[in-house]
Amino acid sequence: MQRRVFSGIQPTGSLHLGNYLGAIQNYVALQDGYEAIYCIVDQHALTIRPDPQELRANVFEAARTLLACGLEPKRCTVFVQSHVPAHTELAWILSCVTSFGDLSRMTQFKDKSDQAESKGEFVSAGLFGYPVLQTADIVLYKAAVVPVGEDQVQHIELAREVVRRFHTVYGELFVEPQALLSPAKRILGLDGQFKMSKSRGNEIGLLEPAESVKKKLAVAKTDEKRKRRQDPGEPNDCNIYSLHQYVTDRAEVARIETECRRAGIGCVECKGILGASVERIAGPIRARAAELDAQPEIVRSALKEGAVKANEIAQKTLGEVRERVGLR
Numbered sequence: 179m180q181r182r183v184f185s186g187i188q189p190t191g192s193l194h195l196g197n198y199l200g201a202i203q204n205y206v207a208l209q210d211g212y213e214a215i216y217c218i219v220d221q222h223a224l225t226i227r228p229d230p231q232e233l234r235a236n237v238f239e240a241a242r243t244l245l246a247c248g249l250e251p252k253r254c255t256v257f258v259q260s261h262v263p264a265h266t267e268l269a270w271i272l273s274c275v276t277s278f279g280d281l282s283r284m285t286q287f288k289d290k291s292d293q294a295e296s297k298g299e300f301v302s303a304g305l306f307g308y309p310v311l312q313t314a315d316i317v318l319y320k321a322a323v324v325p326v327g328e329d330q331v332q333h334i335e336l337a338r339e340v341v342r343r344f345h346t347v348y349g350e351l352f353v354e355p356q357a358l359l360s361p362a363k364r365i366l367g368l369d370g371q372f373k374m375s376k377s378r379g380n381e382i383g384l385l386e387p388a389e390s391v392k393k394k395l396a397v398a399k400t401d402e403k404r405k406r407r408q409d410p411g412e413p414n415d416c417n418i419y420s421l422h423q424y425v426t427d428r429a430e431v432a433r434i435e436t437e438c439r440r441a442g443i444g445c446v447e448c449k450g451i452l453g454a455s456v457e458r459i460a461g462p463i464r465a466r467a468a469e470l471d472a473q474p475e476i477v478r479s480a481l482k483e484g485a486v487k488a489n490e491i492a493q494k495t496l497g498e499v500r501e502r503v504g505l506r
């Protein structure tokens with residue numbers, strides 16, 4: 179049997195360049211050599227209580243974007259989490275072998291609950307239990323490899339711990355998953371301060387028109403010590419330079435590095451080159467997404483077919499789990 183790869187992506191709005199470089203690029207590459215299973219995790223998205231209409235639209239939007247990025251239903255399984263009920267049942271069972279202390283140490287929960295509390299918003303138990311549902315997502319498919327960005331590594335470590343505890347109590351059954359990081363494991367947002375993310379509003383959208391990306395880049399932070407065009411810059415203190423490393427060709431990146439240090443290139447020109455590099459990646463994705471918009475049945479049938487394949491695997495694993503824990 180081919181080794182399985184699994185990963186999930188939240189339908190919380192338009193996907194961004196951080197999602198693409200940190201995770202989706204790997205999803206596409208891993209379709210070869212693995213049995214690849216990718217999930218649009220709509221139940222995870224409920225932790226931020228989206229508008230129901232918006233959630234429905236975002237599920238379609240995420241599926242369309244993943245296919246536009248190069249996921250091919252013939253080479254992988256793409257499905258929606260809520261179409262496979264086994265995820266939530268297994269999450270409950272696993273929550274009974276998950277340590278409350280371990281969950282309390284999850285930095286993503288701390289960050290997100292702090293952000294919510296600072297705005298006077300409610301923090302749900304669902305947000306706290308998020309990593310248990312994520313563990314269920316992965317182990318249901320006995321996936322060995324999980325392509326993710328760096329922010330998810332702690333959750334995958336927790337998943338490994340939960341699997342070990344389950345095995346100690348009930349005997350070997352699952353595969354201990356391993357995180358797979360891309361070189362772009364933590365893309366900073368255009369504020370140059372926080373991880374690129376939808377909730378911070380510091381993102382370059384994958385389907386964003388080139389003109390809008392250009393406007394965002396124009397006001398994006400660079401090396402703050404470089405005040406005037408004739409001042410030399412320090413590329414290592416510039417987020418625009420850091421983004422170049424993942425999207426611009428190597429010789430051009432080397433030239434930018436040298437020229438920036440001797441004030442041979444200004445920030446405006448440098449941002450222009452970055453905009454063109456982003457467009458080289460995003461342009462074809464946008465074009466393919468527009469084609470899929472005109473043929474929504476391609477997206478819907480991929481998700482339908484994906485749910486059938488995923489349910490088949492998930493039901494088998496859930497049957498084994500029920501047996502082990504005494505639920506039948």
Ligand code: AQP
Pocket residue numbers: 186187188189190194196197198199200201202325326327328329330362363364365366367373374375376377378
């Ligand atoms: N900035 C990033 N750099 C590298 N990888 C990233 N990922 C996300 N942001 C970056 C990776 O993308 C995958 C899917 O992400 P997700 O759907 O789980 O959502 P997220 O990480 O919560 O994305 P956002 O935009 O940051 O959402 P909000 O604003 O809701 O917090 C994951 O593998 C993730 O690591």
